[in-house]
Amino acid sequence: xxxxxxxxxxxxxxxxxxxxxxxxxxxxxxxxxxxxxxxxxxxxxxxxxxxxxxxxxxxxxxxxxxxxxxxxxxxxxxxxxxxxxxxxxxxxxxxxxxxxxxxxxxxxxxxxxxxxxxxxxxxxxxxxxxxxxxxxxxxxxxxxxxxxxxxxxxxxxxxxxxxxxxxxxxxxxxxxxxxxxxxxxxxxxxxxxxxxxxxxxxxxxxxxxxxxxxxxxxxxxxxxxxxxxxxxxxxxxxxxxxxxxxxxxxxxxxxxxxxxxxxxxxxxxxxxxxxxxxxxxxxxxxxxxxxxxxxxxxxxxxxxxxxxxxxxxxxxxxxxxxxxxxxxxxxxxxxxxxxxxxxxxxxxxxxxxxxxxxxxxxxxxxxxxxxxxxxxxxxxxxxxxxxxxxxxxxxxxxxxxxxxxxxxxxxxxxxxxxxxxxxxxxxxxxxxxxxxxxxxxxxxxxxxxxxxxxxxxxxxxxxxxxxxxxxxxxxxxxxxxxxxxxxxxxxxxxxxxxxxxxxxxxxxxxxxxxxxxxxxxxxxxxxxxxxxxxxxxxxxxxxxxxxxxxxxxxxxxxxxxxxxxxxxxxxxxxxxxxxxxxxxxxxxxxxxxxxxxxxxxxxxxxxxxxx
Numbered sequence: 001x002x003x004x005x006x007x008x009x010x011x012x013x014x015x016x017x018x019x020x021x022x023x024x025x026x027x028x029x030x031x032x033x034x035x036x037x038x039x040x041x042x043x044x045x046x047x048x049x050x051x052x053x054x055x056x057x058x059x060x061x062x063x064x065x066x067x068x069x070x071x072x073x074x075x076x077x078x079x080x081x082x083x084x085x086x087x088x089x090x091x092x093x094x095x096x097x098x099x100x101x102x103x104x105x106x107x108x109x110x111x112x113x114x115x116x117x118x119x120x121x122x123x124x125x126x127x128x129x130x131x132x133x134x135x136x137x138x139x140x141x142x143x144x145x146x147x148x149x150x151x152x153x154x155x156x157x158x159x160x161x162x163x164x165x166x167x168x169x170x171x172x173x174x175x176x177x178x179x180x181x182x183x184x185x186x187x188x189x190x191x192x193x194x195x196x197x198x199x200x201x202x203x204x205x206x207x208x209x210x211x212x213x214x215x216x217x218x219x220x221x222x223x224x225x226x227x228x229x230x231x232x233x234x235x236x237x238x239x240x241x242x243x244x245x246x247x248x249x250x251x252x253x254x255x256x257x258x259x260x261x262x263x264x265x266x267x268x269x270x271x272x273x274x275x276x277x278x279x280x281x282x283x284x285x286x287x288x289x290x291x292x293x294x295x296x297x298x299x300x301x302x303x304x305x306x307x308x309x310x311x312x313x314x315x316x317x318x319x320x321x322x323x324x325x326x327x328x329x330x331x332x333x334x335x336x337x338x339x340x341x342x343x344x345x346x347x348x349x350x351x352x353x354x355x356x357x358x359x360x361x362x363x364x365x366x367x368x369x370x371x372x373x374x375x376x377x378x379x380x381x382x383x384x385x386x387x388x389x390x391x392x393x394x395x396x397x398x399x400x401x402x403x404x405x406x407x408x409x410x411x412x413x414x415x416x417x418x419x420x421x422x423x424x425x426x427x428x429x430x431x432x433x434x435x436x437x438x439x440x441x442x443x444x445x446x447x448x449x450x451x452x453x454x455x456x457x458x459x460x461x462x463x464x465x466x467x468x469x470x471x472x473x474x475x476x477x478x479x480x481x482x483x484x485x486x487x488x489x490x491x492x493x494x495x496x497x498x499x500x501x502x503x504x505x506x507x508x509x510x511x512x513x514x515x516x517x518x519x520x521x522x523x524x525x526x527x528x529x530x531x532x533x534x535x536x537x538x539x540x541x542x543x544x545x546x547x548x549x550x551x552x553x554x555x556x557x558x559x560x561x562x563x564x565x566x567x568x569x570x571x572x573x574x575x576x577x578x579x580x581x582x583x584x585x586x587x588x589x590x591x592x593x594x595x596x597x598x599x600x601x602x603x604x605x606x607x608x609x610x611x
Contacts, residue, residue, distance in 0.1 A: 004029060038088060049084075049085065049135045051135065061126055065123065069112045070112065071111065072108065072111055079100055082126070088137055089133065089241045090245060094237050095126060095222075097223055099119060140244065145204050147161055148197070148208045149208075149257055150189040150190050150209070151189060151257055151260035152189040152212075152264055153182075154170075156265070156266070158189070158265070159196070167264065169267060174188070182212070183214040183215060187215045187232055198239050201245040204245045205246050207248050216251045217249075218233060219236070311478075315362075322363060336374075336379065337371070342367065343385060346389055346393060357390075357399055358399065358401065364380060402552070403589075404560060407433075407557045411546075411561075413499065419542065424508075425523070425524050425538075429535065429539075431508045432446060432522050435501060436558035436559070438489070438562060439491070440558075442558070443555045443558060444478075447531060449531065450531060454519075460512075460516070463505060463521060469490065470491040471491070474487040487581055563580055
């Protein structure tokens with residue numbers, strides 16, 4: 001084994017350097033070893049406390065419950081055991097600090113120390129947790145969760161995480177919190193967020209953003225002189241230990257903590273943050289009958305939150321998160337950003353993130369939006385130094401883009417042979433493939449994004465049967481976002497039975513006879529819809545089963561494939577644009593002029609010289 005060879009080389013090197021080897025201490029290489037009293041299992045990616053030592057540790061904890069005083073030496077032994085257990089139990093070190101502080105003030109190890117109320121509070125935390133701890137936990141994922149934001153105000157609290165949010169009204173839900181200091185309320189907002197989403201944080205490293213410096217300090221230090229705050233900290237670190245996640249709080253200026261601020265102020269119409277523009281969650285109802293100033297201000301916020309499409313908001317959220325992470329790493333102020341900081345950000349995107357030039361330009365757009373939304377001018381405009389750097393990045397990285405591979409009729413037939421068209425899932429997937437190919441569409445325009453929306457997504461009644469085939473009526477696509485028209489896709493009945501879209505739709509509808517006409521057209525099974533994520537997964541699986549490399553087959557492959565096939569059979573460009581819904585000549589980028597076509601043109605070019 002490679003690991004045995006490596007160990008032998010290490011031992012040989014150490015002996016050559018004059019080190020003496022304690023052979024009784026050598027263990028492994030193995031997937032399960034005991035190191036410093038901790039069992040490390042790389043097969044299960046877990047850390048464990050040996051059962052015998054756990055029993056001894058629990059006995060030591062209970063022995064201190066009967067004491068009023070303890071010597072410094074006894075406290076040192078307890079601290080050593082607690083430090084050992086904290087290597088596995090997340091958050092455990094928080095409840096060692098007061099014990100360490102107590103023994104630090106004693107001159108001799110034999111001196112006795114009066115055990116305080118704080119000591120017993122920490123001791124009982126350990127005893128309570130050890131009663132439910134089985135001794136084993138997973139090795140935590142080092143990639144942090146950084147999308148949790150919380151905020152609190154005098155009347156309520158709220159938080160946001162990955163499209164979900166919560167709101168708490170102090171008077172209605174926690175009357176005892178009404179008179180508490182704002183620092184306590186901010187900490188409780190974080191506790192409520194952890195309680196709501198703790199399952200998602202299991203075995204992770206959690207970073208929580210708050211606009212309260214004190215709350216962040218309480219969590220990061222793990223201690224406070226305020227007994228109320230200590231009560232909530234013990235609750236927080238109990239959940240950290242139980243669900244095995246670490247937590248760190250980061251201060252986020254109030255002007256940037258806008259999502260959580262919006263959640264905490266739902267009770268204040270017109271006070272919601274403009275940050276909803278960046279995310280696909282709108283916290284304001286569509287219909288507000290109140291014609292007062294507050295009601296109209298609420299409508300203003302709602303309309304602003306609807307300015308971008310959901311996909312655009314998700315993209316901007318990704319760009320915003322990248323910029324925020326960069327500023328935290330470098331210690332830069334996010335808004336307003338200086339020209340030199342933006343230039344460093346460009347270098348970070350090019351060198352560290354390894355982004356293409358076109359992608360870097362897209363990532364920079366978020367700086368324009370967050371500055372204008374915060375009342376600052378566009379930092380990218382008329383910045384010669386920045387544009388000079390971007391020109392160098394463009395020259396270094398180039399602008400060439402590799403187009404996706406096209407879907408061809410032969411490839412469609414190969415995909416079909418891997419499917420069972422008598423199942424609802426495969427039949428719906430196959431229909432989506434043919435509709436995308438013949439309609440020159442992205443599959444994302446015809447299947448559900450995440451949750452079915454009957455006002456936007458394709459319904460069963462949007463498929464009209466005709467004597468020559470089917471008409472599919474699309475009310476929303478990437479280019480139809482304002483209900484300005486309905487786009488009709490014509491799907492003819494053709495002689496090639498394997499590729500006939502009309503017969504495929506008839507078969508799919510026959511499998512779902514009696515289903516709700518206002519329900520989704522494409523289903524993954526009875527009661528579940530075919531989402532774009534499921535479509536991509538099935539496409540990849542089918543391509544692999546057909547023996548085709550799926551790495552460069554994307555949603556645009558269907559749109560490119562259909563356009564290329566129409567061009568190949570001699571259809572004029574204007575008709576291709578009409579069928580695919582193109583308003584400009586960008587259709588030329590979708591047509592694949594392959595080697596054979598170009599060769600035939602050049603041969604005709606050469607033959608013309610003989611005339």
